[in-house]
Amino acid sequence: MTVTSAWLLLVALSAGSTLAAVSGMTGPALALIVLALAWAKAQLILNRYLGLAQAPAIARGFALALALYMAVLATLAAAAG
Protein backbone atom coordinates (compact mmCIF):
# COMPACT_ATOMS: atom_id res chain seq x y z
CA MET A 1 0.00 0.00 0.00
CA THR A 2 1.35 3.43 -0.92
CA VAL A 3 1.14 6.46 1.37
CA THR A 4 -1.42 7.92 -1.03
CA SER A 5 -3.61 4.82 -0.71
CA ALA A 6 -3.21 5.07 3.07
CA TRP A 7 -4.27 8.73 2.97
CA LEU A 8 -7.38 7.90 0.92
CA LEU A 9 -8.26 5.16 3.38
CA LEU A 10 -7.74 7.55 6.29
CA VAL A 11 -10.12 10.03 4.65
CA ALA A 12 -12.68 7.26 4.16
CA LEU A 13 -12.36 6.07 7.78
CA SER A 14 -12.68 9.68 9.01
CA ALA A 15 -15.83 10.05 6.95
CA GLY A 16 -17.08 6.83 8.53
CA SER A 17 -16.57 8.27 12.02
CA THR A 18 -18.46 11.42 11.08
CA LEU A 19 -21.31 9.42 9.54
CA ALA A 20 -21.58 7.25 12.64
CA ALA A 21 -21.70 10.37 14.84
CA VAL A 22 -24.41 12.11 12.78
CA SER A 23 -26.47 8.92 12.30
CA GLY A 24 -28.17 9.44 15.63
CA MET A 25 -26.39 6.48 17.15
CA THR A 26 -25.41 7.02 20.79
CA GLY A 27 -23.99 5.22 23.79
CA PRO A 28 -21.83 2.10 23.73
CA ALA A 29 -22.62 1.29 20.09
CA LEU A 30 -21.31 4.65 18.89
CA ALA A 31 -18.28 4.36 21.17
CA LEU A 32 -17.44 0.92 19.86
CA ILE A 33 -17.71 1.96 16.21
CA VAL A 34 -15.78 5.23 16.39
CA LEU A 35 -13.06 3.73 18.60
CA ALA A 36 -12.67 0.79 16.21
CA LEU A 37 -12.37 3.27 13.34
CA ALA A 38 -9.84 5.28 15.38
CA TRP A 39 -7.83 2.10 15.93
CA ALA A 40 -7.84 1.43 12.18
CA LYS A 41 -6.70 5.01 11.48
CA ALA A 42 -3.95 4.76 14.08
CA GLN A 43 -2.78 1.50 12.48
CA LEU A 44 -2.55 3.15 9.08
CA ILE A 45 -0.56 6.07 10.48
CA LEU A 46 1.82 3.76 12.35
CA ASN A 47 2.32 1.30 9.51
CA ARG A 48 2.23 3.52 6.43
CA TYR A 49 3.13 7.04 7.52
CA LEU A 50 5.60 6.09 10.25
CA GLY A 51 6.84 3.06 8.32
CA LEU A 52 6.25 0.31 10.88
CA ALA A 53 5.10 -1.96 8.04
CA GLN A 54 8.83 -2.50 7.47
CA ALA A 55 9.12 -4.09 10.90
CA PRO A 56 6.23 -6.58 11.18
CA ALA A 57 7.04 -7.88 14.67
CA ILE A 58 7.20 -4.36 16.11
CA ALA A 59 4.08 -3.39 14.18
CA ARG A 60 2.21 -6.35 15.71
CA GLY A 61 3.33 -5.25 19.18
CA PHE A 62 2.05 -1.72 18.57
CA ALA A 63 -1.23 -3.09 17.15
CA LEU A 64 -1.82 -5.28 20.20
CA ALA A 65 -0.96 -2.56 22.72
CA LEU A 66 -3.15 -0.06 20.89
CA ALA A 67 -6.04 -2.56 20.66
CA LEU A 68 -5.85 -3.21 24.40
CA TYR A 69 -5.77 0.52 25.09
CA MET A 70 -8.77 1.14 22.83
CA ALA A 71 -10.62 -1.70 24.56
CA VAL A 72 -10.08 0.05 27.91
CA LEU A 73 -11.34 3.32 26.41
CA ALA A 74 -14.39 1.52 25.00
CA THR A 75 -15.10 -0.12 28.36
CA LEU A 76 -14.95 3.22 30.16
CA ALA A 77 -17.16 4.82 27.51
CA ALA A 78 -19.68 1.99 27.71
CA ALA A 79 -19.73 2.18 31.50
CA ALA A 80 -20.79 5.83 31.24
CA GLY A 81 -23.75 4.69 29.12
Add this chain to the structure above:
Amino acid sequence: MSDPERQFSVPTIPSGRLAGETPPAGGHATNRLPGELMMWILILSELAVFGAGLLAFLAVRLTDPAGFAEAQSQLHRTGAAANTLVLVTSGWLAALACRAAGAGQTRRLRLLLAAAIGFGAVFLILKGSEYADLWAQGIGTETHAFFTFSYLLTGFHAAHVLAGMVLLALVGWLATPRAVETGAAFWHMVDLVWVILFPVVYLI
Protein backbone atom coordinates in the same frame (compact mmCIF):
# COMPACT_ATOMS: atom_id res chain seq x y z
CA MET B 1 42.48 -5.22 28.62
CA SER B 2 39.97 -4.02 26.12
CA ASP B 3 40.72 -1.65 23.29
CA PRO B 4 40.22 1.94 24.65
CA GLU B 5 38.73 3.17 21.40
CA ARG B 6 36.22 0.38 21.48
CA GLN B 7 35.60 0.90 25.19
CA PHE B 8 34.75 4.59 24.85
CA SER B 9 33.09 4.56 21.49
CA VAL B 10 29.51 5.75 21.40
CA PRO B 11 27.26 2.84 20.58
CA THR B 12 25.62 3.28 17.24
CA ILE B 13 21.94 2.71 16.89
CA PRO B 14 21.01 0.64 13.89
CA SER B 15 18.69 2.62 11.72
CA GLY B 16 16.22 1.11 9.34
CA ARG B 17 15.06 2.41 6.01
CA LEU B 18 13.27 5.70 5.76
CA ALA B 19 9.71 5.62 7.02
CA GLY B 20 7.27 4.65 4.32
CA GLU B 21 9.98 3.29 2.05
CA THR B 22 9.14 0.11 0.24
CA PRO B 23 11.02 -2.93 1.56
CA PRO B 24 13.75 -4.26 -0.74
CA ALA B 25 12.94 -6.51 -3.68
CA GLY B 26 11.57 -9.80 -2.51
CA GLY B 27 9.54 -8.12 0.22
CA HIS B 28 12.20 -8.71 2.89
CA ALA B 29 11.25 -6.87 6.06
CA THR B 30 13.39 -6.04 9.07
CA ASN B 31 12.59 -5.83 12.72
CA ARG B 32 14.24 -2.46 13.22
CA LEU B 33 12.33 0.69 13.94
CA PRO B 34 12.46 2.96 10.91
CA GLY B 35 14.26 6.23 11.49
CA GLU B 36 15.76 7.66 14.66
CA LEU B 37 15.41 5.71 17.90
CA MET B 38 15.25 8.93 19.93
CA MET B 39 12.25 10.10 17.92
CA TRP B 40 10.48 6.82 18.68
CA ILE B 41 11.21 7.29 22.38
CA LEU B 42 9.70 10.76 22.13
CA ILE B 43 6.69 9.40 20.24
CA LEU B 44 6.08 6.69 22.84
CA SER B 45 6.46 9.24 25.66
CA GLU B 46 3.94 11.58 24.06
CA LEU B 47 1.52 8.72 23.38
CA ALA B 48 1.78 7.69 27.04
CA VAL B 49 1.03 11.23 28.24
CA PHE B 50 -1.96 11.72 25.93
CA GLY B 51 -3.09 8.14 26.57
CA ALA B 52 -3.14 8.71 30.32
CA GLY B 53 -4.97 12.00 29.84
CA LEU B 54 -7.69 10.37 27.75
CA LEU B 55 -8.09 7.54 30.25
CA ALA B 56 -8.44 10.08 33.07
CA PHE B 57 -10.97 12.02 30.99
CA LEU B 58 -13.18 8.94 30.51
CA ALA B 59 -12.75 7.86 34.13
CA VAL B 60 -13.90 11.26 35.43
CA ARG B 61 -16.77 11.17 32.93
CA LEU B 62 -18.18 8.20 34.86
CA THR B 63 -18.93 10.57 37.75
CA ASP B 64 -21.16 12.84 35.63
CA PRO B 65 -22.11 11.35 32.25
CA ALA B 66 -25.01 13.76 31.70
CA GLY B 67 -22.88 16.81 32.51
CA PHE B 68 -20.13 15.62 30.17
CA ALA B 69 -22.64 15.03 27.35
CA GLU B 70 -24.12 18.50 27.82
CA ALA B 71 -20.67 20.10 27.88
CA GLN B 72 -19.55 18.11 24.82
CA SER B 73 -22.46 19.53 22.82
CA GLN B 74 -20.84 22.98 23.14
CA LEU B 75 -17.78 21.91 21.14
CA HIS B 76 -17.35 22.42 17.39
CA ARG B 77 -17.74 18.84 16.21
CA THR B 78 -17.86 19.77 12.53
CA GLY B 79 -14.68 21.83 12.83
CA ALA B 80 -12.98 19.00 14.70
CA ALA B 81 -14.04 16.48 12.04
CA ALA B 82 -12.66 18.82 9.38
CA ASN B 83 -9.47 19.08 11.40
CA THR B 84 -9.08 15.29 11.21
CA LEU B 85 -9.06 15.53 7.42
CA VAL B 86 -6.69 18.49 7.62
CA LEU B 87 -4.18 16.59 9.77
CA VAL B 88 -4.26 13.28 7.86
CA THR B 89 -3.76 15.24 4.65
CA SER B 90 -0.90 17.14 6.20
CA GLY B 91 0.62 13.83 7.32
CA TRP B 92 0.30 12.47 3.80
CA LEU B 93 2.19 15.51 2.45
CA ALA B 94 4.91 15.01 5.06
CA ALA B 95 5.19 11.33 4.10
CA LEU B 96 5.52 12.34 0.44
CA ALA B 97 8.21 14.84 1.47
CA CYS B 98 10.20 11.93 2.97
CA ARG B 99 10.07 10.17 -0.39
CA ALA B 100 11.17 13.35 -2.15
CA ALA B 101 14.04 13.75 0.30
CA GLY B 102 15.13 10.17 -0.35
CA ALA B 103 15.08 10.88 -4.09
CA GLY B 104 17.14 14.05 -3.66
CA GLN B 105 14.26 16.27 -4.82
CA THR B 106 14.95 19.23 -2.57
CA ARG B 107 12.57 21.70 -4.20
CA ARG B 108 9.72 19.18 -4.15
CA LEU B 109 10.29 18.20 -0.52
CA ARG B 110 10.27 21.87 0.51
CA LEU B 111 7.02 22.50 -1.34
CA LEU B 112 5.44 19.45 0.25
CA LEU B 113 6.58 20.46 3.72
CA ALA B 114 5.36 24.03 3.15
CA ALA B 115 1.95 22.61 2.23
CA ALA B 116 2.02 20.36 5.32
CA ILE B 117 2.81 23.41 7.46
CA GLY B 118 -0.02 25.29 5.77
CA PHE B 119 -2.47 22.54 6.73
CA GLY B 120 -1.09 22.75 10.27
CA ALA B 121 -1.97 26.46 10.25
CA VAL B 122 -5.50 25.62 9.06
CA PHE B 123 -5.81 23.20 11.97
CA LEU B 124 -4.78 25.89 14.45
CA ILE B 125 -7.16 28.44 12.92
CA LEU B 126 -10.11 26.04 13.24
CA LYS B 127 -9.06 25.15 16.77
CA GLY B 128 -8.63 28.82 17.63
CA SER B 129 -12.12 29.63 16.34
CA GLU B 130 -13.55 26.95 18.63
CA TYR B 131 -11.67 28.35 21.63
CA ALA B 132 -12.78 31.90 20.77
CA ASP B 133 -16.40 30.77 20.56
CA LEU B 134 -16.22 28.94 23.87
CA TRP B 135 -14.59 31.89 25.60
CA ALA B 136 -17.20 34.24 24.13
CA GLN B 137 -19.83 32.09 25.85
CA GLY B 138 -17.92 32.39 29.11
CA ILE B 139 -16.80 28.77 29.01
CA GLY B 140 -13.38 28.34 30.59
CA THR B 141 -11.29 25.59 32.11
CA GLU B 142 -13.18 25.76 35.40
CA THR B 143 -16.71 25.79 33.97
CA HIS B 144 -16.95 22.00 34.18
CA ALA B 145 -14.54 19.08 34.54
CA PHE B 146 -15.22 18.27 30.89
CA PHE B 147 -13.76 21.61 29.82
CA THR B 148 -10.80 21.27 32.17
CA PHE B 149 -9.85 18.08 30.35
CA SER B 150 -10.84 19.17 26.86
CA TYR B 151 -8.89 22.45 27.07
CA LEU B 152 -5.91 20.63 28.57
CA LEU B 153 -5.85 17.79 26.04
CA THR B 154 -6.67 19.79 22.92
CA GLY B 155 -4.52 22.74 24.02
CA PHE B 156 -1.53 20.47 24.66
CA HIS B 157 -2.13 18.85 21.31
CA ALA B 158 -2.37 22.25 19.57
CA ALA B 159 0.97 23.18 21.17
CA HIS B 160 2.43 20.06 19.57
CA VAL B 161 0.96 21.07 16.22
CA LEU B 162 2.70 24.44 16.54
CA ALA B 163 5.98 22.76 17.55
CA GLY B 164 5.61 20.36 14.62
CA MET B 165 5.17 23.23 12.20
CA VAL B 166 8.40 24.81 13.45
CA LEU B 167 10.16 21.45 13.22
CA LEU B 168 8.94 20.84 9.65
CA ALA B 169 10.20 24.29 8.66
CA LEU B 170 13.58 23.49 10.20
CA VAL B 171 13.97 20.11 8.50
CA GLY B 172 12.78 21.64 5.23
CA TRP B 173 15.64 24.09 5.52
CA LEU B 174 18.13 21.29 6.29
CA ALA B 175 16.60 19.14 3.52
CA THR B 176 18.48 15.93 4.34
CA PRO B 177 16.61 12.61 4.18
CA ARG B 178 17.27 11.78 7.84
CA ALA B 179 16.23 15.24 9.07
CA VAL B 180 13.05 15.22 6.98
CA GLU B 181 12.15 11.75 8.19
CA THR B 182 12.66 12.76 11.81
CA GLY B 183 10.53 15.89 11.44
CA ALA B 184 7.84 13.95 9.60
CA ALA B 185 7.82 11.29 12.33
CA PHE B 186 7.02 13.96 14.91
CA TRP B 187 4.27 15.27 12.65
CA HIS B 188 2.79 11.77 12.26
CA MET B 189 2.79 11.41 16.06
CA VAL B 190 0.72 14.61 16.26
CA ASP B 191 -1.61 13.11 13.65
CA LEU B 192 -1.79 9.81 15.54
CA VAL B 193 -2.70 11.49 18.82
CA TRP B 194 -5.48 13.48 17.15
CA VAL B 195 -7.18 10.45 15.54
CA ILE B 196 -7.54 8.94 19.03
CA LEU B 197 -8.27 12.18 20.88
CA PHE B 198 -10.96 13.34 18.45
CA PRO B 199 -13.51 10.52 19.00
CA VAL B 200 -12.93 10.43 22.76
CA VAL B 201 -13.35 14.16 23.37
CA TYR B 202 -15.79 15.09 20.58
CA LEU B 203 -17.87 12.05 19.66
CA ILE B 204 -18.49 9.46 22.37
